[in-house]
Amino acid sequence: MTLIKTQHNRRSFLKVSAAAGGGMMIGFNWMTSCTPASEPAIAIPSEWFKMNGYIKIGDTGLVTIFSPNPEIGQNVMTSMPMVVAEELDVKWDHVVVEQGALDEDAFKNPQFAGGSLSIKLGWDALRMAGAAGRRMLLEAAAKEWAVDVSDLTASEGVIKEKNGERSIGYGAIASKAVDIEVPEELELKEPKDYQLIGTYQKNVEGSKIVTGKPLFGIDFEKEGMLLAMIEHPPAFGMKVADFNQQEIKGMDGVRDAFIIDTTTEEPVWAEVNAFNSLIAIVGESTWQLMNAKKALKVNWETVSEAENSQMHATRLEEGLEKGNEEESRKDGDVDAAFAKAAKIIERTYSSPFMAHNTLEPMNFFAHVTENAAELVGPTQTPKALEDAASKLLDIPVEKISVNMTRMGGGFGRRLYVHFGLEAAAISKKMGAPIKLIYTREDDMTQGTYRPAYRSTYRAGLDEDNNLIAFSVRGVGLPEGPVFPNRFPAGTVDNYSAVKLGAKTNISTGAWRAPRSHFTAGAEQSFIDEVAELAGKDPIDFRLELFDRAKNNPVGEEHDYDAERYAGVLKLVKEKSNWGTDAPGVHRGVAAYYCHNSYVAQVMDVVMDAGKPKVKKVWCAVDCGIVVNREGAKNIIEGGVVDGIGHAMYSELKFENGSSVSKNFNTYQLIRHSQSPEEIEVYFVENEIAPTGLGEPGLPPATGALASALYKATGTRYYHEPFSTADQGEQKLEIG
Amino acid sequence: MATYTLKINGKNQQLEAAPDTPMLWVLRDHVKLVGTKYGCGVGMCGACTIHLDGVATRSCQVPVSAVEGKSITTIEGLSENGDHPVQKAWLEIDVPQCGYCQAGQIMNAAALLNSNSNPSDQEIESAMDGNICRCGTYTRIKKAIKTAASNPEL
Ligand code: FES
Ligand code: FES
Numbered sequence: 001m002t003l004i005k006t007q008h009n010r011r012s013f014l015k016v017s018a019a020a021g022g023g024m025m026i027g028f029n030w031m032t033s034c035t036p037a038s039e040p041a042i043a044i045p046s047e048w049f050k051m052n053g054y055i056k057i058g059d060t061g062l063v064t065i066f067s068p069n070p071e072i073g074q075n076v077m078t079s080m081p082m083v084v085a086e087e088l089d090v091k092w093d094h095v096v097v098e099q100g101a102l103d104e105d106a107f108k109n110p111q112f113a114g115g116s117l118s119i120k121l122g123w124d125a126l127r128m129a130g131a132a133g134r135r136m137l138l139e140a141a142a143k144e145w146a147v148d149v150s151d152l153t154a155s156e157g158v159i160k161e162k163n164g165e166r167s168i169g170y171g172a173i174a175s176k177a178v179d180i181e182v183p184e185e186l187e188l189k190e191p192k193d194y195q196l197i198g199t200y201q202k203n204v205e206g207s208k209i210v211t212g213k214p215l216f217g218i219d220f221e222k223e224g225m226l227l228a229m230i231e232h233p234p235a236f237g238m239k240v241a242d243f244n245q246q247e248i249k250g251m252d253g254v255r256d257a258f259i260i261d262t263t264t265e266e267p268v269w270a271e272v273n274a275f276n277s278l279i280a281i282v283g284e285s286t287w288q289l290m291n292a293k294k295a296l297k298v299n300w301e302t303v304s305e306a307e308n309s310q311m312h313a314t315r316l317e318e319g320l321e322k323g324n325e326e327e328s329r330k331d332g333d334v335d336a337a338f339a340k341a342a343k344i345i346e347r348t349y350s351s352p353f354m355a356h357n358t359l360e361p362m363n364f365f366a367h368v369t370e371n372a373a374e375l376v377g378p379t380q381t382p383k384a385l386e387d388a389a390s391k392l393l394d395i396p397v398e399k400i401s402v403n404m405t406r407m408g409g410g411f412g413r414r415l416y417v418h419f420g421l422e423a424a425a426i427s428k429k430m431g432a433p434i435k436l437i438y439t440r441e442d443d444m445t446q447g448t449y450r451p452a453y454r455s456t457y458r459a460g461l462d463e464d465n466n467l468i469a470f471s472v473r474g475v476g477l478p479e480g481p482v483f484p485n486r487f488p489a490g491t492v493d494n495y496s497a498v499k500l501g502a503k504t505n506i507s508t509g510a511w512r513a514p515r516s517h518f519t520a521g522a523e524q525s526f527i528d529e530v531a532e533l534a535g536k537d538p539i540d541f542r543l544e545l546f547d548r549a550k551n552n553p554v555g556e557e558h559d560y561d562a563e564r565y566a567g568v569l570k571l572v573k574e575k576s577n578w579g580t581d582a583p584g585v586h587r588g589v590a591a592y593y594c595h596n597s598y599v600a601q602v603m604d605v606v607m608d609a610g611k612p613k614v615k616k617v618w619c620a621v622d623c624g625i626v627v628n629r630e631g632a633k634n635i636i637e638g639g640v641v642d643g644i645g646h647a648m649y650s651e652l653k654f655e656n657g658s659s660v661s662k663n664f665n666t667y668q669l670i671r672h673s674q675s676p677e678e679i680e681v682y683f684v685e686n687e688i689a690p691t692g693l694g695e696p697g698l699p700p701a702t703g704a705l706a707s708a709l710y711k712a713t714g715t716r717y718y719h720e721p722f723s724t725a726d727q728g729e730q731k732l733e734i735g
Numbered sequence: 736m737a738t739y740t741l742k743i744n745g746k747n748q749q750l751e752a753a754p755d756t757p758m759l760w761v762l763r764d765h766v767k768l769v770g771t772k773y774g775c776g777v778g779m780c781g782a783c784t785i786h787l788d789g790v791a792t793r794s795c796q797v798p799v800s801a802v803e804g805k806s807i808t809t810i811e812g813l814s815e816n817g818d819h820p821v822q823k824a825w826l827e828i829d830v831p832q833c834g835y836c837q838a839g840q841i842m843n844a845a846a847l848l849n850s851n852s853n854p855s856d857q858e859i860e861s862a863m864d865g866n867i868c869r870c871g872t873y874t875r876i877k878k879a880i881k882t883a884a885s886n887p888e889l
């Protein structure tokens with residue numbers, strides 16, 4: 001595998017050179033090199049012509065589009081190339097997609113999967129790449145026929161004379177197009193002219209997935225490769241001292257066992273890691289390594305206090321009072337407003353630590369030699385891994401290649417690069433290619449967990465049931481969950497929001513829709529209860545607030561668009577026939593804005609043998625232009641199920657510094673029978689530049705669920721997981 | 736270490752492994768059929784589901800010593816060209832998100848439809864409850880199973 005890295009200016013992104021020997025851009029295509037991701041409708045070419053970092057065109061007209069960003073199930077491997085194909089004007093079934101290698105210079109795009117940002121940040125670069133390719137082909141044809149470019153049109157991979165007979169396919173002209181210089185500026189299509197964007201397209205790797213092709217990091221295989229496993233300390237606050245090395249090394253199938261250290265200088269956030277020092281065991285087969293792990297006898301050292309769940313609960317309670325203030329906002333005079341309120345309601349919400357539990361456990365392939373390193377595997381942040389590996393190995397980044405495999409889930413877990421570094425450290429020590437695999441237990445007990453949270457909300461209504469005061473204080477271990485400038489900021493005259501942090505030695509990090517996953521649930525459940533206290537319909541109550549934010553906003557700014565927020569609520573209201581009661585069906589509603597997209601949900605809960613079950617969910621989404629409706633719907637559905645599952649069932653408890661749950665027999669994830677029977681997804685139609693969907697579908701689900709459960713059971717759910725946590729009693733203060 | 740002759744996807748394969756090696760690792764490490772996935776190793780996620788004489792089985796729970804003489808089918812052998820009705824229904828409904836659980840889901844669904852060609856919602860739920868999809872594609876899986884059940888010729 002060759003990685004072509006070029007240093008070039010903005011203009012040369014559009015300028016293109018034909019690589020020698022028809023080799024062109026080398027994509028990441030181990031084991032699958034002759035079978036492209038999607039099934040092409042035309043013949044496999046014998047020669048390829050590289051138009052730019054994203055596109056190569058074969059002599060038969062087949063087009064390969066390299067997808068720049070990591071694929072974690074958010075479906076960017078289909079949607080990002082669709083944008084390129086739209087501007088290139090090529091038929092989608094004449095396109096094959098390959099995962100691009102890490103090369104941010106060639107892609108002119110940050111190659112990471114995080115913050116639901118792939119489509120939003122890639123929008124210009126993807127369209128530009130497609131439009132540049134189209135322009136080059138048009139100019140080549142114009143030159144060939146000695147006509148002006150303006151006399152030609154291009155559509156579905158064919159260039160035609162507007163007033164003539166001649167036509168030529170992209171494949172036939174591509175060899176001449178590679179030398180064409182592209183003008184500084186290119187015209188992009190108007191959204192109304194889109195042919196491909198906005199359609200329903202199936203996952204380009206669908207047929208490989210359903211036939212079990214090796215796609216994932218854990219499937220990666222290379223000649224001479226050894227397998228490796230790690231053992232990390234059994235508890236946060238512990239460190240390895242020594243272990244029965246000789247005994248382990250003597251076991252069947254074990255090649256070596258040793259301690260590695262992956263400490264990097266000046267670590268950035270992606271290098272977060274609870275355990276830099278680990279035991280590594282290298283051998284020939286997974287089962288033998290698992291047995292060797294069981295035979296370990298280790299002396300652990302204590303370096304900091306062993307925490308437990310009671311301690312965490314106390315720290316959260318105390319943190320709400322006197323935590324470290326991280327951010328805040330104040331409008332008006334909250335104390336005075338509460339003092340004169342006719343009704344006051346105060347509610348406290350909480351959520352425990354949670355694990356990511358990507359179904360494919362952490363793993364990575366590494367082959368480190370004297371002065372180069374090849375890394376292959378599931379990472380949401382290939383560039384951060386490259387940089388960190390460069391520091392750890394003391395090898396310049398130019399000599400490190402990172403290739404992305406399809407990932408068996410991300411949810412934020414693979415933003416952190418420590419498992420890639422561990423693989424590199426092990427390979428270096430062995431002087432051989434190795435693939436590191438975590439067991440499920442390793443994966444679940446060594447997390448960058450979703451932090452634990454606790455927030456108290458307070459609202460005051462006047463005699464006419466107008467919301468006159470609102471306050472929230474929220475604390476997290478370690479970071480607080482509150483977003484001071486989000487809704488309802490801007491809608492209430494007297495408003496206060498305080499974000500507080502408290503200490504823990506449990507390692508935490510981004511978990512699908514960080515902080516929003518908890519805050520949306522708490523805030524939206526609270527709003528539901530406030531609306532009830534005000535005697536108002538929960539949708540109308542919210543719409544009133546959005547009117548205020550739109551027409552006469554309080555304070556200098558708030559970070560949402562009230563019109564779009566109200567828009568999703570109105571759409572979900574219409575689609576779900578809100579207000580029509582069906583017997584035995586209990587409804588909840590919630591809306592949330594995060595990661596630049598707006599999602600509202602209505603959830604129907606029924607009682608089934610005395611137990612609540614979500615029957616149907618309606619979602620209304622405003623993410624601007626929808627690139628691929630099929631993938632967009634799928635990821636929103638997934639967000640809903642994920643939101644219900646974690647709010648309802650999941651929890652990581654700690655005893656003696658270690659997670660009590662170690663595998664799926666002690667950590668509950670939502671299953672088929674607990675999942676909604678039906679989920680309908682609708683989009684607000686507009687021409688706003690698109691934003692992401694990987695995260696925004698999840699946060700409102702918790703709020704809609706809590707409100708529907710209340711209708712079904714009469715109990716308000718304040719503490720996650722709803723299925724097992726004690727909900728306590730919270731009294732209503734009537735002024 | 737012992738030598739075993741196993742019938743995998745219709746072909747006899749000879750291999751050496753410790754008798755207690757779970758079939759999951761025999762398939763992945765020894766036979767290099769990696770479509771069968773590791774998710775938990777304790778029988779709780781279903782990612783490793785294969786067919787033993789047509790019955791859906793968690794391959795992480797079955798040692799190699801227990802499968803000689805049985806017919807083993809993995810996702811790679813479910814159909815010759817990826818055209819088993821369940822696989823086709825999965826494509827039709829565009830089920831996968833990350834895709835990691837799907838081989839196990841498909842193997843489990845195929846075995847279900849073998850024994851019950853027209854399962855009710857409840858039968859689907861209870862048959863599929865052992866298969867976790869962390870991405871939450873459950874509603875699509877259910878739809879795909881119904882699609883496969885109603886169009887066995889799909
Ligand atoms: S790996 Fe076998 S059931 Fe999870
Ligand atoms: S599709 Fe990702 S686990 Fe099922």
